[in-house]
Amino acid sequence: MQRFILIAVPYAWLLALFLVPFVIVFKISLSDIALAIPPYTPTLKDGFAAFVAGLDFENFAFLASDDLYWKAYLSSLQIAILSTFMTLCVGYPIAYAMARAPEEWRPTLMMLVILPFWTSFLIRVYAWIGILSSEGFLNQFLLWTGIINDPLTILNTNAAVYIGIVYTYLPFMILPIYAALDRLDGSLIEAAEDLGCSRLQAFWLVTIPLSRNGIIAGCFLVFIPALGEFVIPSLLGGSETLMIGKVLWEEFFNNRDWPVASAVAVILLLILIVPIVLFQRNQQRQAEEET
Amino acid sequence: MNQSVFAPWDDPTQKPLIRFKNVTKRFGDFTAIDDLSLDIFEQEFFALLGPSGCGKTTMMRMLAGFETPTSGVIELAEQDIAPIPPNKRAVNMMFQSYALFPHLSVYENIAFGLRRDNMPKADLDARVAEMLKLTRLEKFAGRKPHQISGGQRQRVALARSLAKAPKLLLLDEPLGALDAKLRQATQFELMDIQEKTGTTFVIVTHDQEEAMTVASRVAVMDEGRIMQVETPERIYEAPNSLYVADFIGEVNIIPCTLRQTGEDRFALDWLEGQAPFTAISNRSFSDGQAGHLALRPEKVSISAERPADAQNTVQGKILDIAYLGNLSTYHVEIPGGRIIKAQTANTRRISRRSYTWEDTVWLSWTPTAGVLLEQ
Numbered sequence: 256m257q258r259f260i261l262i263a264v265p266y267a268w269l270l271a272l273f274l275v276p277f278v279i280v281f282k283i284s285l286s287d288i289a290l291a292i293p294p295y296t297p298t299l300k301d302g303f304a305a306f307v308a309g310l311d312f313e314n315f316a317f318l319a320s321d322d323l324y325w326k327a328y329l330s331s332l333q334i335a336i337l338s339t340f341m342t343l344c345v346g347y348p349i350a351y352a353m354a355r356a357p358e359e360w361r362p363t364l365m366m367l368v369i370l371p372f373w374t375s376f377l378i379r380v381y382a383w384i385g386i387l388s389s390e391g392f393l394n395q396f397l398l399w400t401g402i403i404n405d406p407l408t409i410l411n412t413n414a415a416v417y418i419g420i421v422y423t424y425l426p427f428m429i430l431p432i433y434a435a436l437d438r439l440d441g442s443l444i445e446a447a448e449d450l451g452c453s454r455l456q457a458f459w460l461v462t463i464p465l466s467r468n469g470i471i472a473g474c475f476l477v478f479i480p481a482l483g484e485f486v487i488p489s490l491l492g493g494s495e496t497l498m499i500g501k502v503l504w505e506e507f508f509n510n511r512d513w514p515v516a517s518a519v520a521v522i523l524l525l526i527l528i529v530p531i532v533l534f535q536r537n538q539q540r541q542a543e544e545e546t
Numbered sequence: 547m548n549q550s551v552f553a554p555w556d557d558p559t560q561k562p563l564i565r566f567k568n569v570t571k572r573f574g575d576f577t578a579i580d581d582l583s584l585d586i587f588e589q590e591f592f593a594l595l596g597p598s599g600c601g602k603t604t605m606m607r608m609l610a611g612f613e614t615p616t617s618g619v620i621e622l623a624e625q626d627i628a629p630i631p632p633n634k635r636a637v638n639m640m641f642q643s644y645a646l647f648p649h650l651s652v653y654e655n656i657a658f659g660l661r662r663d664n665m666p667k668a669d670l671d672a673r674v675a676e677m678l679k680l681t682r683l684e685k686f687a688g689r690k691p692h693q694i695s696g697g698q699r700q701r702v703a704l705a706r707s708l709a710k711a712p713k714l715l716l717l718d719e720p721l722g723a724l725d726a727k728l729r730q731a732t733q734f735e736l737m738d739i740q741e742k743t744g745t746t747f748v749i750v751t752h753d754q755e756e757a758m759t760v761a762s763r764v765a766v767m768d769e770g771r772i773m774q775v776e777t778p779e780r781i782y783e784a785p786n787s788l789y790v791a792d793f794i795g796e797v798n799i800i801p802c803t804l805r806q807t808g809e810d811r812f813a814l815d816w817l818e819g820q821a822p823f824t825a826i827s828n829r830s831f832s833d834g835q836a837g838h839l840a841l842r843p844e845k846v847s848i849s850a851e852r853p854a855d856a857q858n859t860v861q862g863k864i865l866d867i868a869y870l871g872n873l874s875t876y877h878v879e880i881p882g883g884r885i886i887k888a889q890t891a892n893t894r895r896i897s898r899r900s901y902t903w904e905d906t907v908w909l910s911w912t913p914t915a916g917v918l919l920e921q
Binding site for chain 1: 610611612631632633634637638641642643645647648649658659662663692706707710
C-alpha cells in the first residue's frame with residue numbers, strides 16, 4: 256500500500272501538470288473562435304452531445320493551407336539547428352578548458368558559468384539590445400577602434416537572434432559536456448599518444464567519442480527550448496525573423512484566436528516529441544553503459 | 547648450472563639499451579629524481595621497486611615521454627630521447643589503470659596503435675590475431691572493455707602495448723588491480739610473454755615479491771635515488787644498506803660494535819655482559835665501529851636446548867607466534883629487551899608444535915647467515 260502511494264505521487268503530478276493541461280490545449284485546438292469568455296466554442300455548458308459535435312480539425316487544416324505557419328516552423332527549425340551548432344562550437348572549448356583547468360579553479364569556473372542565471376533572463380536579453388543596437392556598446396567600440404566607419408546593423412536581424420540564443424543557452428551546453436570531460440581519464444589520452452597519436456588525433460579519436468553523450472545531451476538541451484523560443488526573437492529579432500514561438504504569441508494575444516494558437520502549440524509539441532524521445536533514449540543507453 | 551646465464555650487466559662489452567646519465571627531475575621545489583644514473587640492457591626484465599613517492603613512476607614517465615628531465619640525458623639505443631615526443635618513441639606503456647578505450651572493442655583497442663602506422667589490413671589482422679592468441683583473448687575480440695573481467699582487461703592492455711613490437715615496454719604497476727591468486731598466475735604469464743617476445747620490460751612496482759618473482763634485476767629506490775641495483779637473490783642476500791635490507795622482506799636488525807678478529811671475521815658486541823656474535827663479511831670495518839647485523843628470520847634456528855656446535859647462540863622467551871600456514875614466525879625476546887624474529891617451516895601438523903608462548907628457547911645462526919652493514 257505504501258509502495259502504491261509512493262508511485263502514485265509522481266503519476267498524480269504528471270497527470271495534473273502535464274496530461275490534463277495538454278488535453279485542455281488539444282481540446283481548444285479542436286474548437287472554433289468565438290467572441291465570448293472563454294473565446295471559443297463549444298464548452299461543456301452546451302451539453303455533452305453538442306460539445307462533442309462542435310469539435311473538428313478545421314484549425315489544423317487552416318495551418319496546413321496557410322504557408323506562413325509552414326515557413327515559421329521551418330525557419331524555427333533552421334534557427335534552432337544552426338544556433339545549437341553554434342552553441343556547441345562555443346561551448347565545447349569552454350567545457351574542455353574547464354575540465355583541463357587546475358582542480359582548485361574548477362568550482363570558480365563552474366560558478367562563473369552558472370552566475371548569469373542569478374539575473375532575470377528577460378533583463379539579460381534586454382541588455383543585449385544595449386550592446387547590439389546601432390548606438391550600442393559594440394558599434395561604439397568598433398567605431399572607436401576604427402575597424403568600421405559606419406555602425407553595423409545587428410539588432411533586429413537574425414544575427415542578433417543567434418547571438419541571443421547562443422548566449423542564453425550556453426550553460427546548458429557547457430554543463431553536460433563538462434561533466435563528460437571531467438570524468439574522462441587523463442591516462443586514456445596519454446595511452447593514445449603512447450600508441451602513436453598526435454595531440455589532435457588523440458582528441459579526435461578519444462576525447463570526442465568519449466564526450467559524445469555530453470555533446471548529445473547539451474545539443475538537445477539547447478535545441479528543444481530554442482525551437483519554441485519567443486522572448487529572444489521578439490526582443491532581438493526583426494521583421495524577417497519568423498519563429499513559431501512568436502507566431503504563437505501573436506495568435507494568442509494579438510488575434511485572440513485561442514483555437515489556432517492551440518493548434519500551433521500542438522503541432523510544435525509533435526515536432527518536439529521526436530528529439531525528446533531521441534534524447535531520452537540517449538540518456539537511457541548512457542545509464543545502461545555505466546552499469 | 548646453466549652455462550649461458552643471462553647477465554649482460556656483468557659484460558663490459560655490452561651496450562645498454564637504456565642509459566640514464568645524471569638525470570634529475572624537479573617538480574617545483576620537489577626533487578622527484580636526484581642525479582640518477584642507470585643502465586638497462588636489451589631483453590632485461592627490469593624492476594623499479596620502491597615505496598610510493600620514491601620517483602619510480604616519474605622515471606617510467608620520462609621513458610615514455612610524458613615528462614622531460616630537468617637535467618641529464620636519457621638514451622635509448624645510444625640516442626638521446628629528450629626531443630622525441632611520446633607518439634614517435636619505440637616505447638610503449640601499459641598503464642596502471644590499463645587505460646583501455648571504453649568505446650572500442652578488444653580488437654580495436656589492440657589494433658589502435660597499428661592503425662596509427664597505417665598498417666595494411668591483412669598485416670593488421672594477422673598481428674592482432676597473433677596478440678589475441680598470445681594473451682589468450684581470441685574469444686573476447688568483439689567485446690567492449692566493460693564486458694570482460696579485470697584479468698582479461700589486464701591482458702588486453704598488455705596485448706595493446708605489445709602490438710607495435712616496441713623496443714621497450716613499460717609496465718606501471720601492471721598487476722596492482724588483480725587479486726592475489728590471479729596476480730601470481732599473471733606474474734608467470736608476464737615472464738613467459740617477455741621471454742617469447744624478447745622485448746625489454748621495465749616494470750614499476752611497490753610489491754617486492756612481484757619484483758623478485760619477475761625481474762632479472764631489481765633497482766630499489768628511495769626519495770629519487772637508487773639504493774641498489776642487483777639480481778633478486780643478491781638484493782635479498784646481500785643488501786648494501788639498512789634501507790634495502792629493511793625494504794625487502796623481513797629482517798632483524800641488531801645494532802652492535804665491530805671488532806675484527808680474523809681476515810674476514812668480526813666479533814660483534816651487541817650488549818654488555820653477553821658473549822659477542824661472530825659474523826663473516828668481506829667488507830672492511832675499523833675496530834670499534836658501530837654497525838648493524840641484518841639477519842633474515844628464516845636463517846635463525848630455534849631449539850629447546852643450546853645447540854653444541856653453533857657459533858652464535860642466544861637465549862630468549864617466546865612472546866608471540868604468527869602462524870602463516872606454511873611458516874610460523876616466533877617473536878623471541880632476548881636479553882636487553884630486543885625482539886628477534888625466527889621463522890620455521892611447518893613441516894609437522896600444528897597440534898604437535900614443539901614450542902609455545904612463554905617457553906624459553908635458544909636461537910642460533912651461522913656466521914655467514916647475517917649481513918654486516920654500516921648505517
